[in-house]
Amino acid sequence: MPTDPDELRAFVEGIGSAPPLTNAVAYRLRVTLNGVTPPVWRSVTVRSTSRLDELHDVLQTVMGWNDSHLHQWRRPDLENPGVVDRFATRSCIEDGFADGARCEDVTRLDDVLTTPGDAMVYEYDFGDGWEHTVLLEGIDNDESPDEALCVAGERACPPEDCGGVPGYERLLAVLADRDHSDHVSLSVWSGGFDPEAFSVDDVNALIAARDAMSLYPPVVGSRIEQVLTRIPYQAAPHVHALMARAHLQDRIDQPIDDVMDGALTHLRWLLRRIGDDGIALTQSGYVPPAHVKAARDELDWGDRRAGNGDREVDNPQFERLRDGARDLGLIRKHRGQLVLTKRGAAGLVRDRELWEQVHAGLPLGRERIELEAGFLVLLTVAAGASWSERRRAMVEGLAALGWRNPDGSALNAFDASWVAAVTEDFLSTIGALGPFDGLPPDWARGFAQIVLST
Incomplete structure (x- = not known):
């Protein structure tokens, strides 16, 4: 509770203006990226009581953006033709960049969209000017989802900083033309971008990964915290998803x-x-x-x-x-x-x-890469992960931490296992990894949790 008079007044006003999170139902939204052909769209289910700042996080994840630019919302005022309601971030409002806008973190979704067919515009990256139409497709009064869920969609989100719709159209044309003088350079810049790529399962894995760090965080001040906070969930969703299974704050029921x-x-x-x-x-x-x-x-x-x-x-x-x-x-x-x-x-x-x-x-090793790989191995043990899950998480995690082979190539499963060997071999020897095609025993999960909480 703030003690400064001005901070206290702002705190009380904020409480008074924030709507109570009650009467939640399921909203089915269709989110379409405007001006792009063929269309890029997602269908997602969210709680009607979600605040717009929470919905921003959902849209960033389901669309595939990296949340590296500013954003705002627009909605026509149905009672005042020609008037547009705007909703912006608290920092933009406080810095004077969004005069007249309402704050997104005290605005509920069901205050903005109330009836199927209602829509608003979500703008991301004021330079590239990406605009999304957010349409309320339907309401399920019998459901109140705890987490967002992507149910359908098509095509990949454009790469960040590609120049908006005109830049994206040029990028697609160049990538499709192997004889173009910029084909190789843009292929490398875009990381082998595939405009048709989309997977509902991958998107929902990203949603789970995004939520894992806040719902199941590591112990504050622990050594693993210093590693995990450097791993973006977009780059390593399987690492973050393991957090929900590792229970680093709450030990498993093991004597x-x-x-x-x-x-x-x-x-x-x-x-x-x-x-x-x-x-x-x-x-x-x-x-x-x-x-x-x-x-x-x-x-x-x-x-x-x-x-x-x-x-x-x-x-x-x-x-x-x-x-x-x-x-x-x-x-x-x-x-x-x-x-x-x-x-x-x-x-x-x-x-x-x-x-x-x-x-x-633990973990064992002298080089930083060995220690960070060892932390990832211990996280997989705490989560009760299988051998294949361990390899996938380690490859993702080490890449997200910036590790590469001496020739600049990406680490593969063998490379990840090699740098983690000093820790992994010891854990295997004492039986903490379980059989090759099995899962770690319960005592090993408890052991890894204790190691990672220090």
Whole structure:
């Protein structure tokens, strides 16, 4: 609550002018981009009580714009012919750029469109001058949707900053003419733009992704927050959609003892095996076969064990466990022995100490790209994602964060897996990723949530 008199008065006036969000029904809107042939349009269902600023977010998403320009609304005043009602953003009104306009964030949709057939104009990008006709096609009084839903549409939204309708017409003509002198440069500039591309499922995935960050945000001040806030939902909808499943603010109903046992079992075994005396390594620097055989026989590796030999090189899971413990600062090589560090020795005698070191030490890696890839892996675990979902989210997320191959090409699934390997290998070794074609276990989801909340 503001204490300054002027701010308090504005606050009270704002409350008084904002309509109550009651009596919501479903509005079916048809949104058509004016002046474009063939037509670009969407049919979308929204709550009638949505404010115009909320509808702006919906239109940006369903049309495919990037919300990088100003916008406003226009509607003919039915009671005063020749008069046009305007609705603008609060910042435009306060800066004096929208005299006489009403504020969109205190105007409900059902105050502007009331009867099927009513329409208004949504203008976006005052330079390019894109105008959309927003028509109220129908009302379903038995429904009140919690979220917007795209139900139909055709064709892709024009690229941002292409010059409005005239510029878009020229762009289409050049892209269709391979012999045009500007064909290659505009093809590259537009990112391989396909004017016919449209998918209802893709649009609704974007809607869900757009809402995920506000409805299911990461913990404020957590390290994952610093990564996610740099990833636009338009560029990585699958990453943001995972937020709705990851529950980073609310832990899943999983006993902490089960989470700790799942995360620490393999590490506990290794620290105890090394103990105060350490393990003398072979001349080649490997752990002797007796210890490898004991690990293979005494630990549950699920379907992750490869090979039945007793040498470390024949058991990659054991090798990754050793590497993970080293990267967590629990063990090290010293004078031909594998020994505990001070952290490892403390974790050996106090479970809580080991727990703190493990979840605080993830993700693993030295380079920023390795850490950011590791955060994305942990997000997929917290969301209970499948292997294919993990790969798709990682490719999207790393691209949105600006990572590319040294030659400038986009990262593929193999590249994403390679940069995330140090974290992913450790999680796989302790069983946190589940079977190859399955889902992470519940304890792993709880573990990833805890890691991502710090």
